[in-house]
Amino acid sequence: xxxxxxxxxxxxxxxxxxxxxxxxxxxxxxxxxxxxxxxxxxxxxxxxxxxxxxxxxxxxxxxxxxxxxxxxxxxxxxxxxxxxxxxxxxxxxxxxxxxxxxxxxxxxxxxxxxxxxxxxxxxxxxxxxxxxxxxxxxxxxxxxxxxxxxxxxxxxxxxxxxxxxxxxxxxxxxxxxxxxxxxxxxx
Amino acid sequence: xxxxxxxxxxxxxxxxxxxxxxxxxxxxxxxxxxxxxxxxxxxxxxxxxxxxxxxxxxxxxxxxxxxxxxxxxxxxxxxxxxxxxxxxxxxxxxxxxxxxxxxxxxxxxxxxxxxxxxxxxxxxxxxxxxxxxxxxxxxxxxxxxxxxxxxxxxxxxxxxxxxxxxxxxxxxxxxxxxxxxxxxxxxxxxxxxxxxxxxxxxxxxxxxxxxxxxxxxxxxxxxxxxxxxxxxxxxxxxxxxxxxxxxxxxxxxxxxxxxxxxxxxxxxxxxxxxxxxxxxxxxxxxxxxxxxxxxxxxxxxxxxxxxxxxxxxxxxxxxxxxxxxxxxxxxxxxxxxxxxxxxxxxxxxxxxxxxxxxxxxxxxxx
Amino acid sequence: xxxxxxxxxxxxxxxxxxxxxxxxxxxxxxxxxxxxxxxxxxxxxxxxxxxxxxxxxxxxxxxxxxxxxxxxxxxx
Numbered sequence: 001x002x003x004x005x006x007x008x009x010x011x012x013x014x015x016x017x018x019x020x021x022x023x024x025x026x027x028x029x030x031x032x033x034x035x036x037x038x039x040x041x042x043x044x045x046x047x048x049x050x051x052x053x054x055x056x057x058x059x060x061x062x063x064x065x066x067x068x069x070x071x072x073x074x075x076x077x078x079x080x081x082x083x084x085x086x087x088x089x090x091x092x093x094x095x096x097x098x099x100x101x102x103x104x105x106x107x108x109x110x111x112x113x114x115x116x117x118x119x120x121x122x123x124x125x126x127x128x129x130x131x132x133x134x135x136x137x138x139x140x141x142x143x144x145x146x147x148x149x150x151x152x153x154x155x156x157x158x159x160x161x162x163x164x165x166x167x168x169x170x171x172x173x174x175x176x177x178x179x180x181x182x183x184x185x186x187x
Numbered sequence: 188x189x190x191x192x193x194x195x196x197x198x199x200x201x202x203x204x205x206x207x208x209x210x211x212x213x214x215x216x217x218x219x220x221x222x223x224x225x226x227x228x229x230x231x232x233x234x235x236x237x238x239x240x241x242x243x244x245x246x247x248x249x250x251x252x253x254x255x256x257x258x259x260x261x262x263x264x265x266x267x268x269x270x271x272x273x274x275x276x277x278x279x280x281x282x283x284x285x286x287x288x289x290x291x292x293x294x295x296x297x298x299x300x301x302x303x304x305x306x307x308x309x310x311x312x313x314x315x316x317x318x319x320x321x322x323x324x325x326x327x328x329x330x331x332x333x334x335x336x337x338x339x340x341x342x343x344x345x346x347x348x349x350x351x352x353x354x355x356x357x358x359x360x361x362x363x364x365x366x367x368x369x370x371x372x373x374x375x376x377x378x379x380x381x382x383x384x385x386x387x388x389x390x391x392x393x394x395x396x397x398x399x400x401x402x403x404x405x406x407x408x409x410x411x412x413x414x415x416x417x418x419x420x421x422x423x424x425x426x427x428x429x430x431x432x433x434x435x436x437x438x439x440x441x442x443x444x445x446x447x448x449x450x451x452x453x454x455x456x457x458x459x460x461x462x463x464x465x466x467x468x469x470x471x472x473x474x475x476x477x478x479x480x481x482x483x484x485x486x487x488x489x490x491x492x493x494x495x496x497x498x499x500x501x502x503x504x505x506x507x508x509x510x511x512x513x514x515x516x517x518x519x520x521x522x523x524x525x526x527x528x529x530x531x532x533x534x535x536x537x538x539x540x541x542x543x544x545x546x547x548x549x550x551x552x553x
Numbered sequence: 554x555x556x557x558x559x560x561x562x563x564x565x566x567x568x569x570x571x572x573x574x575x576x577x578x579x580x581x582x583x584x585x586x587x588x589x590x591x592x593x594x595x596x597x598x599x600x601x602x603x604x605x606x607x608x609x610x611x612x613x614x615x616x617x618x619x620x621x622x623x624x625x626x627x628x629x
Contacts, residue, residue: 062589063628092583121583127328129582129628147629149243219604231607235600249600253607323622330580332623365595365623370584373624375595378560379617414560415617421593429592435618438560445615453592461592471614493614530601540612546604 025124027144031056031135034120036090036113039100044088044113046139052084053163054135055156058115058126060092061102066130069148070102073110076156083164084137087111092121092129132156136163213237215550223542226258247295247304257285287311300324306340312390315342317357332365346390355385371423381413394490395480405490408476413439427455437471443494445471459509465532470498492538499540503532524552582627589626596621 025031031054035045046054057073059066070089077087087110093099096114103112115121124133127146134143134156143159145152219231233251240246259282289310296303306317323334340357363377388407396403417435424430431451438444452464473496476487507528528548535541580588591597602619610616 058583060583060586060626062586063626065629094586118583122581126582129585129626131582149629215600217600217604221608229608231604233600233604249603251604321621325623325627328579328582329627334620334622336621359617361617361620363620363622365620367580367585367588367624367627370580371587373588373593373595375620375623377618377620379619381617413616415615416560417618417620419595419620421595423587423590423593429590431592433618435615436560437615437617439614443614445613447615447618469613469615474614493612499613534608534612536612542608542612544605544608546601548600 025133025141027141029141031133031139031141032120032123033139034123036115036120038111038113039091039096039103044111046088049086049088050139051137052086053080053137053160054139055085055087055160056133056135057087057089057130058092058121058124058132059089059130061098062093063129065148067102067106068150069130069132069152070108070110071106072153072156074108075153076160077110079157080160080164085160085164088113090115090120092118134159134163212239213550213552215548217546217548220545221542223540225540228256230254242298244296244298247293247297249291249293251291253289253291255287255289257287259283259285289313312347313342313344316340319359330367332363334361334363334365336361342385344386344390349390353386353390355383355387357381357383373421375417375419377417379413379415379417381411383411383413384409387411388489389491392490394488397480397482401484403484403488406486406488407491408441408487411439411441413437429453441494442475443471443473445469459511461507461509463503463505463507463530465501465503465505467501467503468498469501469536472496492540495538497536497538499534499536501532501534503530503544505530526550526552585626588624589628594625596624 031046033046035043038044046056055073055076057069059070061067073087073089077085089108089110089112091099091112091114093114096116099112099114102108124131130148132143132145132148133141134145136142142163145156214236215234217231217233217235219229219233221227221229221231231251231253233249235247235249237245237247287310289308291306291308293304293306300323302321304319304321306315306319308315317338317340319336319338321334321336323332325332336359338357338359340355340359342355342357344353344355345351346353359379359381361377361379363375365373365375367373387409388405390404392405394403394405415435415437417433419431419433421429421431429452431453433447433449435447435449436445437447447467447469449467450465454462454464456462474489474494476485477489477494477496479495481488505528507526510525510527526549528546528550530544530546532544532546533541534544587593
């Protein structure tokens with residue numbers, strides 16, 4: 001009787017454990033590298049963007065909030081065009097045509113890749129659609145966003161600037177030496 | 188009637204062009220035409236819009252108007268017919284067609300997983316109201332959703348030609364579980380309970396008596412406990428088709444038991460054309476106080492065809508067209524994803540009732 | 554009345570079953586493309602049902618059995 005009870009307990013516990021979220025990479029962990037083909041046909045790897053702040057976004061054409069977020073990523077790309085910043089949007093549609101149609105319809109300019117086998121999205125274990133990860137120049141995950149609301153855009157900007165701010169060089173004006181300084185150096 | 192239709196359409200379009208337009212919004216207009224073999228005709232235009240407000244709130248408003256035409260009553264022994272919307276006819280002017288308007292409005296406010304709605308309907312002799320609150324929660328990475336709602340209804344009945352004001356109170360609760368079963372299969376299960384107290388008869392309907400010199404008006408019990416269990420299953424096939432199957436079991440303390448089976452078969456013909464075939468089967472038992480013809484006066488008597496045992500079939504066809512190509516370019520591209528649809532359904536029952544239902548719809552998605 | 558009690562019991566059992574054993578079913582959010590299709594959404598024909606209810610509930614002795622919420626793409 002006791003043995004049966006213990007087995008039942010572990011069975012139910014095991015089922016509950018399955019329901020718990022397994023390993024989505026969290027803040028502070030290293031983002032997993034990947035190589036996927038873009039819709040332009042070029043190979044895109046995450047390690048190509050080493051040294052840059054990366055906004056990694058997982059989306060699908062059938063996901064309404066994704067459709068609202070993608071054009072905002074375009075805007076982010078434009079705003080931080082001169083910074084060491086890049087957007088990689090990973091599409092998970094079953095049918096490439098649906099994604100292409102969506103990109104053309106919304107005139108999307110951000111770098112978009114197709115995760116045909118859904119291996120990359122599985123390795124990042126996204127919990128909802130859309131999900132975004134903001135990575136620093138070393139590939140570490142600094143922020144994770146599950147879902148999208150219109151007010152998230154200003155938060156994205158703030159977070160990107162937080163990371164960029166640490167990497168920004170302090171630009172100082174080069175001062176001309178005074179006459180006395182120049183004279184003493186000459187001597 | 189035409190003025191009302193124009194007013195509804197204009198209000199819907201005006202609201203749709205409001206500068207408050209944000210994402211996830213919709214305006215839809217529907218027109219329903221019903222006619223049955225008793226000669227009753229009902230024309231029902233309806234408009235609905237959903238709008239995102241600030242602070243994450245979503246507001247929905249639905250207005251519909253039922254124009255009911257009930258034919259003359261040929262004989263006092265023939266049961267007076269009801270309009271499709273429950274609009275009944277008084278006995279006066281029995282040789283004339285009786286026309287009645289019934290308007291209905293539902294307002295809903297929701298935020299995140301909470302919503303509240305208010306329902307109001309009005310016709311000459313009946314005012315119906317209902318307030319509902321609902322909530323839902325996701326579990327298991329949104330594979331499981333549990334929803335619950337409670338409604339309180341209070342109706343006032345003031346029969347034409349009868350100097351009495353009557354009331355009816357209703358409490359409804361619902362619990363629903365929606366479960367994703369696989370990438371192509373999803374199920375929904377739930378229970379509904381309703382407790383009604385108050386006037387639940389038709390004040391104009393007479394009961395058929397063996398003794399034709401006695402013509403009593405029907406009298407139903409003042410309390411009713413109703414419950415239903417339902418199960419739904421949707422499955423998507425590889426060939427861009429889907430099957431939706433529904434089953435409902437109903438029981439109440441008037442001894443009516445019913446089984447309903449409903450099937451929808453969807454087929455994408457082209458990317459923007461969707462066809463839906465439908466079949467519905469319904470069967471019910473009689474209430475414990477129903478008799479076709481009463482031999483004598485009883486505490487509870489009915490002349491209502493809804494109280495007898497019968498079965499019914501419904502076949503339907505709907506075609507939906509997505510306005511993609513027309514709206515992809517140009518000024519109206521923000522309406523891409525909008526649809527127009529048309530449907531026809533034929534209903535017939537074992538108690539010699541048949542009806543034809545036509546419906547046209549226009550749904551504008553933002 | 555017996556049927557009503559049976560209904561209640563079945564309904565509660567299903568809900569408990571759904572919560573307790575939900576670990577068996579784990580459709581990933583990115584696998585929900587087909588579930589997000591309109592034809593798979595239980596609530597996509599709600600407007601149509603409202604009009605239909607007017608008719609059916611005046612012809613038939615039963616009500617209810619509709620429910621709400623859940624399903625679709627489960628986005629956000």
